[in-house]
Amino acid sequence: MTLDRRAKALAVLEQLDPDAPARVAANLDALSDDFLEIVLGFSFADVVSRPGIDLRTREMLTVAALMAMGTAPEQLEFHILAALHTGVTREEIIEILLQIAVYAGVPACMNGISAAKKAFAAQAV
Amino acid sequence: MTLDRRAKALAVLEQLDPDAPARVAANLDALSDDFLEIVLGFSFADVVSRPGIDLRTREMLTVAALMAMGTAPEQLEFHILAALHTGVTREEIIEILLQIAVYAGVPACMNGISAAKKAFAAQAV
Amino acid sequence: MTLDRRAKALAVLEQLDPDAPARVAANLDALSDDFLEIVLGFSFADVVSRPGIDLRTREMLTVAALMAMGTAPEQLEFHILAALHTGVTREEIIEILLQIAVYAGVPACMNGISAAKKAFAAQAV
Amino acid sequence: MTLDRRAKALAVLEQLDPDAPARVAANLDALSDDFLEIVLGFSFADVVSRPGIDLRTREMLTVAALMAMGTAPEQLEFHILAALHTGVTREEIIEILLQIAVYAGVPACMNGISAAKKAFAAQAV
Amino acid sequence: MTLDRRAKALAVLEQLDPDAPARVAANLDALSDDFLEIVLGFSFADVVSRPGIDLRTREMLTVAALMAMGTAPEQLEFHILAALHTGVTREEIIEILLQIAVYAGVPACMNGISAAKKAFAAQAV
Amino acid sequence: MTLDRRAKALAVLEQLDPDAPARVAANLDALSDDFLEIVLGFSFADVVSRPGIDLRTREMLTVAALMAMGTAPEQLEFHILAALHTGVTREEIIEILLQIAVYAGVPACMNGISAAKKAFAAQAV
Numbered sequence: 150m151t152l153d154r155r156a157k158a159l160a161v162l163e164q165l166d167p168d169a170p171a172r173v174a175a176n177l178d179a180l181s182d183d184f185l186e187i188v189l190g191f192s193f194a195d196v197v198s199r200p201g202i203d204l205r206t207r208e209m210l211t212v213a214a215l216m217a218m219g220t221a222p223e224q225l226e227f228h229i230l231a232a233l234h235t236g237v238t239r240e241e242i243i244e245i246l247l248q249i250a251v252y253a254g255v256p257a258c259m260n261g262i263s264a265a266k267k268a269f270a271a272q273a274v
Numbered sequence: 275m276t277l278d279r280r281a282k283a284l285a286v287l288e289q290l291d292p293d294a295p296a297r298v299a300a301n302l303d304a305l306s307d308d309f310l311e312i313v314l315g316f317s318f319a320d321v322v323s324r325p326g327i328d329l330r331t332r333e334m335l336t337v338a339a340l341m342a343m344g345t346a347p348e349q350l351e352f353h354i355l356a357a358l359h360t361g362v363t364r365e366e367i368i369e370i371l372l373q374i375a376v377y378a379g380v381p382a383c384m385n386g387i388s389a390a391k392k393a394f395a396a397q398a399v
Numbered sequence: 400m401t402l403d404r405r406a407k408a409l410a411v412l413e414q415l416d417p418d419a420p421a422r423v424a425a426n427l428d429a430l431s432d433d434f435l436e437i438v439l440g441f442s443f444a445d446v447v448s449r450p451g452i453d454l455r456t457r458e459m460l461t462v463a464a465l466m467a468m469g470t471a472p473e474q475l476e477f478h479i480l481a482a483l484h485t486g487v488t489r490e491e492i493i494e495i496l497l498q499i500a501v502y503a504g505v506p507a508c509m510n511g512i513s514a515a516k517k518a519f520a521a522q523a524v
Numbered sequence: 525m526t527l528d529r530r531a532k533a534l535a536v537l538e539q540l541d542p543d544a545p546a547r548v549a550a551n552l553d554a555l556s557d558d559f560l561e562i563v564l565g566f567s568f569a570d571v572v573s574r575p576g577i578d579l580r581t582r583e584m585l586t587v588a589a590l591m592a593m594g595t596a597p598e599q600l601e602f603h604i605l606a607a608l609h610t611g612v613t614r615e616e617i618i619e620i621l622l623q624i625a626v627y628a629g630v631p632a633c634m635n636g637i638s639a640a641k642k643a644f645a646a647q648a649v
Numbered sequence: 650m651t652l653d654r655r656a657k658a659l660a661v662l663e664q665l666d667p668d669a670p671a672r673v674a675a676n677l678d679a680l681s682d683d684f685l686e687i688v689l690g691f692s693f694a695d696v697v698s699r700p701g702i703d704l705r706t707r708e709m710l711t712v713a714a715l716m717a718m719g720t721a722p723e724q725l726e727f728h729i730l731a732a733l734h735t736g737v738t739r740e741e742i743i744e745i746l747l748q749i750a751v752y753a754g755v756p757a758c759m760n761g762i763s764a765a766k767k768a769f770a771a772q773a774v
Numbered sequence: 775m776t777l778d779r780r781a782k783a784l785a786v787l788e789q790l791d792p793d794a795p796a797r798v799a800a801n802l803d804a805l806s807d808d809f810l811e812i813v814l815g816f817s818f819a820d821v822v823s824r825p826g827i828d829l830r831t832r833e834m835l836t837v838a839a840l841m842a843m844g845t846a847p848e849q850l851e852f853h854i855l856a857a858l859h860t861g862v863t864r865e866e867i868i869e870i871l872l873q874i875a876v877y878a879g880v881p882a883c884m885n886g887i888s889a890a891k892k893a894f895a896a897q898a899v
Contacts, residue, residue, distance in 0.1 A: 180887060181868045188875050188883060191441040192376045201369040206331070210370060213335040214342035214377045219720030220844030221881035243681045244326040245335060250688050251317045252339045254629035256721035258688060262680060305637055306618045313625050313633060316691040344470030345594030346631035368431045375438050379879035381471035383438060387430060442876045451869040456831070460870060463835040464842035464877045469595030493556045494826040495835060500563050501817045502839045504754035506596035508563060512555060566816040567751045576744040584706070585713040585745060589752045592714035619701040620710060626692045627714045719845030743806045750813050756846035758813060762805060 154190040161193035164204060165231035208232035213245055216261040217253040225261065229268035239269060279315040286318035289329060290356035333357035338370055341386040342378040350386065354393035364394060404440040411443035414454060415481035458482035463495055466511040467503040475511065479518035489519060529565040536568035539579060540606035583607035588620055591636040592628040600636065604643035614644060654690040661693035664704060665731035708732035713745055716761040717753040725761065729768035739769060779815040786818035789829060790856035833857035838870055841886040842878040850886065854893035864894060 159170040177184040197207055208231050215225040229242060242265050250258035284295040302309040322332055333356050340350040354367060367390050375383035409420040427434040447457055458481050465475040479492060492515050500508035534545040552559040572582055583606050590600040604617060617640050625633035659670040677684040697707055708731050715725040729742060742765050750758035784795040802809040822832055833856050840850040854867060867890050875883035 177887070180871075180890065183868070183872065184883075184887070187441070187445045187872060188880055191437070191445070191875075192880050195437045195441070196372045196376050199369060199372065201365050202373075206334070207369075207373060209331070209335060210338040210373055211377055213339045214374060215881065217339035217343050218378065218844075218881070219718075221885055224881045224884060240326050243683070244324060244332075246680075247321045247324065247683065247687060248327075248332060248335055249339060250629075250691075251321050252336055252629050252631060253343065254625075254627050254632070255688055255692050256627060256715065256718070256724045257629070258684075259724060260721055262677070262684070265680065302637070305621075305640065308618070308622065309633075309637065312622060312691070312695045313630055316625075316687070316695070317630050320687045320691070340631065343594075343631070344468075346635055349631045349634060368433070371430075372433065372437060375441075375879075377879050377881060379875075379877050379882070380438055380442050381465065381468070381474045381877060382879070383434075384474060385471055387427070387434070390430065446872045446876050449869060449872065451865050452873075456834070457869075457873060459831070459835060460838040460873055461877055463839045464874060467839035467843050468878065469593075490826050493558070494824060494832075496555075497558065497562060497821045497824065498827075498832060498835055499839060500566075500754075501821050502754050502756060502836055503843065504750075504752050504757070505563055505567050506590065506593070506599045506752060507754070508559075509599060510596055512552070512559070515555065562816070562820045566812070566820070570812045570816070571747045571751050574744060574747065576740050577748075581706070581709070582744075582748060584710060585748055586752055588710040589713045589717035589749060593717050593753065615701055619699060619707075622696045622699065623702075623707060623710055624714060626696050627711055628718065719843075743808070746805075747808065747812060750816075755813055755817050756840065756843070756849045758809075759849060760846055762802070762809070765805065 154194050155186050157194040157198065158185065158189040158192070161198050162189065164235065165208070166227070166234060169227075205232070205235040205237055208235050209237055209241065209245060212237075212242070213249060216245065216249040216257055216264075219253070219257050219260055222260060222264055226264040226267050226271075229265050230271055233268065233272050242268075279319050280311050282319040282323065283310065283314040283317065286323050287314065289360065290333070291352070291359060294352075330357070330360040330362055333360050334362055334366065334370060337362075337367070338374060341370065341374040341382055341389075344378070344382050344385055347385060347389055351389040351392050351396075354390050355396055358393065358397050367393075404444050405436055407444040407448065408435065408439040408442070411448050412439065414485065415458070416477065416484060419477075455482070455485040455487055458485050459487055459491065459495060462487075462492070463499060466495065466499040466507055466514075469503070469507050469510055472510060472514055476514040476517050476521075479515050480521055483518065483522050492518075529569050530561055532569040532573065533560065533564040533567065536573050537564065540583070540609060541602065542609075544602075580607070580610040580612055583610050584612055584616065584620060587612075587617070588624060591620065591624040591632055591639075594628070594632050594635055597635060597639055601639040601642050601646075604640050605646055608643065608647050617643075654694050655686050657694040657698065658685065658689040658692070661698045662689065664735065665708070666727070666734060669727075705732070705735040705737055708735050709737055709741065709745060712737075712742070713749060716745065716749040716757055716764075719753070719757050719760055722760060722764055726764040726767050726771075729765050730771055733768065733772050742768075779819050780811050782819040782823065783810065783814040783817070786823045787814065789860065790833070791852065791859060794852075830857070830860040830862055833860050834862055834866065834870060837862075837867070838874060841870065841874040841882055841889075844878070844882050844885055847885060847889055851889040851892050851896075854890050855896055858893065858897050867893075 159174065162169045162173060174185055208228060211228045212232050215221055215228055246258050246261045246265065249261055284299065287294045287298060299310055333353060336353045337357050340346055340353055371383050371386045371390065374386055409424065412419045412423060424435055458478060461478045462482050465471055465478055496508050496511045496515065499511055534549065537544045537548060549560055583603060586603045587607050590596055590603055621633050621636045621640065624636055659674065662669045662673060674685055708728060711728045712732050715721055715728055746758050746761045746765065749761055784799065787794045787798060799810055833853060836853045837857050840846055840853055871883050871886045871890065874886055
């Protein structure tokens, strides 16, 4: 059962970024394999994989939340790229940036622009 | 032109809540009518009315951002109700609450549950 | 298994406040019983019940985190009371308030004082 | 010396609101008189009373910071009123509200409008 | 009209940093020229250029808000330098840092010290 | 007396990291020696040195608060290392990371993991 939970979390992560499972697992397991089991199990196996909202829209929501919070720039860049992987367009990312300027302020938008530029460049490779 | 901007902002606000324009205008104009012209003009006339993302999805993004920030409980309640008005379902609000538990923590989700209950009750009237 | 997870979460919650399980379950289940299963399952069954740090110290950490964040005053009051239930003294709560004044600022400390006063009064009943 | 520090803090507080010293001292001393000595001593005796920026401008800065943070609505209301007491005009408070809409987002501005309305009403009494 | 709004925004930006308009326009236009028109139009043409508070004091308020928020270190550095350009002294920046230690905590002050050191070094060039 | 306050603050800082006093004093004094006297005096001489909670537990609280806030990654790394210096184990840091995933969200936990890895590596040297 524990293996299933870990495997299920990594399978969702793979949908967000095909290269992420190996990298993220290595990063987390180096500290404690409880992170993948408990934290990513909660995130991806329990929540993000639920059918009530499609993955593409979930990534738009996550991008909006992370832009608004402003405390996780690397994860914002990861989720903008994941959003692109799940079918969100660059034009939609730009609309989210404008929406966040309204609700979280211009500096949050500017930080988001920096993250978006990195994600767009990573996608272009 | 200024009247157009004010009128356009209030027209978008009316789509979010048919009762809001009169109430919000009275609230803001009591302090300075620049708020409606400049701040709601920026919010609604310049950004939220843009066609790049439909209004229903924009409200989902706003709900996610406000839940994650945790600093505007009344506006969160307003935008959950506005989301319902634009076609978001209660089931989708529940999914956003779970998504926010992952990305902003369980207390942010619990605050969101309180706001959602109030919005659901207001909708039922 | 699902029942076990729910039951385990409620058993930890009962250690924090004997009256909480019935109240919290009713509050969450009214919206969706997934919250108790998924969100409190993660919080209490997966994390807070772990033996690596005792429950008393965990509550001190939670109180410090919620005071610093400043976005969940009701949950802060709940966890100050829970901290008292698990053996934290009022003197220690006062020390946490001073520590938070340093690391999150005087307004965070003042908000914490309001929550502490309510929790102390609730304990006295 | 300790008495001097306490007295100096209360003297600055009195400049912000003539009624505050008795109320604040009673509120804090009920929990521990270390708060007034250490926390308000730091705030008012060590920092706010410094001559490098006049008290009127300091209150404008404090209002901007508290509006941007969004986690201390009661203290924001107190400092808007204190700003008015030190000579800041209502027109300047409105300008700060607009500036905060830019740098912290429209919801922060809206929360600030609520606090400003309460402070303006309290001043009018 | 659109050109006027863009030009007006860039003219205010030039007062904050003579080198900024070309750099900022290139940075934003690479993604979408709507950012300059809508977001900087709102920021600078609609708000920061208003006469109700002079530009020097506005920059002090922006520095205080950004230090308190703690989520935009690059923009904090930019606005500390802009504050110096508009006549704010280094001594006043130090006073704002102390004021922010009180209202947003010592880590916010320490982050602000890092930004101030970079801005002071950039000014010295 | 002023010298005593400065000396006392640096003595507490030395308990957190034997190399810190010289480095921190040089960093702060370069801007103004008021920071060490006033800000670190408040932090360490007035608060952290109080006997009501032992230094080891205080560092756990500070780590929890900084992880939850998410705005001071360098200070978080410093305090994780300081926690290890005062006797907190790596296993306890991992428990705090899990606790913070619950109360501040998974991105706050992930940022904390990055800081913990750097602190663990610095300790190993």
